[in-house]
Amino acid sequence: AQSVTQPDIHITVSEGASLELRCNYxxxxxxxxxxxxxxxGQGxxxxxxYFSGDTLVQGIKGFEAEFKRSQSSFNLRKPSVHWSDAxxxxxxxGAMDNTDKLIFGTGTRLQVFP
Amino acid sequence: EADIYQTPRYLVIGTGKKITLECSQTMGHDKMYWYQQDPGMELHLIHYSYGVNSTEKGDLSSESTVSRIRTEHFPLTLESARPSHTSQYLCASSGRTGGSQPQHFGDGTRLSIL
Known part of the structure; x- marks a missing residue:
């Protein structure tokens, strides 16, 4: 069965520092x-x-993630964190059964200090 | 920009009441989903729909029911609310092609049963 693991429950970084959030599937x-x-309070x-192709994907808000098949990982990175990233x-x-169902990890809470 | 709307945003109500949480999307998406999320926890799929007149139970057992009479509308109903139903409920939708379309989320309904 598919599963997703986010090993870090809570991460604290200083504003301006780099960030990497781990994800293994x-x-x-x-x-x-x-x-x-x-x-x-939001959705x-x-x-x-990431669907296929280039293993480094760019996202919104300056985030990027790298798919590494050998490590079964898809870590999220940002070079310089802003307070609003908290x-x-x-x-x-994604479930491979034509339903678009998603299996979620337990989440990582990011706290940013000024 | 995704357009998916949930009402109400917040609801505090007494035990035994019948509750309907509304979810509407304007993107013409076939697939819609309901998730339950306790504070600081992961999302659990409780219902999903492939299209009109299609409803399926999700991975987490729920006493709620859903209906899909129109493409854009996917309400969730609790016939008799109990304190154990207190949670955040998130609605989502995704496009036609299976297995590769991201889900778009509403802002959620935070439900408190007294």
Missing amino acids: SYGATPYLFWYVQSP LQLLLK AEYFCAV
Whole structure:
């Protein structure tokens, strides 16, 4: 069965520092992978997605993620974090059953200090 | 920009009441979803729909029911609310092609049952 693991429950960084949020998935074939961000009291906003092709994908708000098949990972990165990036980040893998269902990780809460 | 709307945003109501959470999307998406999310936790799929007159149970058992009479509308109903139903409910939709389309989320309904 497909699964997604986000090992870091909570990460704290200083504004301006670089960021990497980890995501590991379990799936036999090439998966469809997504990163979403959720601000307090809001729904989820799509940051970026990977379907195939170039393993480094660019997203909105200056985020990027790299698909590494050998490590079953899809880590999210940002070179310089802004205070407004404080939020909950969810990695998800798409179910390969024609339903567009997503399997979500448990999320990583990002806190940014000035 | 995704257009998916949920009402109400917040609802505090007593035990035993019948509740309907509304979800509408203007993108013509075939697939729609309901998720339940407790504070600081991951999302759990409780219902989904492939299209009009199609409804399926999700991965997490729920006492709620859904209907899909129109493409754009996917309401969720609780016949008799209980405190255990207190949670955030997120609605989402995705396009026609299976397995590769990201889901677009509404801002959620935060439900509190007294």
